[in-house]
Amino acid sequence: MSATLPTPKxxxxxxxxxxxxxxxGKTVERLIGDRLDADRLGAFKDRFGANRWDEILEYRPYNEILERAWRRTCAQFGLEVGxxxxxAITTDILEWPAHDDVPEALARMAEHFPLVALSNADDSHLAASIPKLGAPFHAVYSAEQAGAYKPRLRAFEYMLDQLQVDPSEILHISSHQTYDHIPMFELGFTNKVLLDRGYEPDIPWYGAVRMTSLDEVNRALGIA
Structure with missing residues (x-):
């Protein structure tokens, strides 16, 4: 039996x-892949991700977050910062494409529901990335606007305040449980989808419904 989702505002x-x-990961490999063996390269990527997580707990512009995390990680692995x-990292982010499955399915979704972005990024990053998604957005909220990064509750509270809605009126879709669904659970968001792209394990306790494509989400919303 196919899953169904409550109709959100x-x-x-x-x-x-x-x-x-x-x-x-591709950017990291290009920058230091010739200086570390495969095991240490994998460990570097993991630590770089952990350091980014640590840095976002105090708000700074995202490019500064990246620089601090990069310098910390290089120092931890005994590498000089080029x-x-x-x-190179900040330039690459602006060039990343949409996932192949996104534009068509997202455009269909936008015909039925207003779409909102809540992103751990600056306005300049989103100005480059949102147009690649192939659908109109009702609102685009950045960490720069909120003065906080997810998983800080303040980031989600900013979105709720701007939209003037209750958490129950939103369906939130994310591939990241630790950044999104865990703090949202604490705030009472009940309608959540884990769009599983292999980044994190499914943790059903936090109430997100696991799906593997936006087409599947559309079907669960009754969108043909």
Whole structure:
């Protein structure tokens, strides 16, 4: 039997990883892949992700978050930071494409529901990325606007305040449980989808319904 989802007033999205293909691993490989063996390269990627997580708990512009996390990780692995490393990372982010399955399905969804972005990014990143998604957005909210990154509750509260809605009126779709669904559970968001792109394990306790494509979400919403 196919899953069904409650009809929301708004559908909100995480952007990077969920709708935009998160290609940080490729960037890291290009910058330092020739200086680490495969095992240490994998460990570097994991630590870089952990350091980004740690850095976002205090608000700074996202490019500064990236630079601090990159420098920390290089120091932890005994690597020198190249002169162009940080610029390469920030430039690559602006060039990442949408996942192949996104534009058509998202455009169909936008015909039925107003779409909202809630992203751990600056306005400049979203200005480059949102047009690649192939659908109109009712609102685009950034960490820069909120003054906080997810998983800070303040980021989600900012979206609720801007939309003037209760958590029960939103369907939130994300590929990241730790950044999105766990804090949202604490705020009373009951309508959540884990769009599983392989980043994190499914943790059913937090109430997100696991789906593997936006087409599946559309079917669960009754969109042909």
């Amino acid at each position: 708004y559908i909100s999205f995480d952007i990077y990883g969920t709708l935009i293909d998160f290609q940080m 002169d162009g490393d940080v610029d």
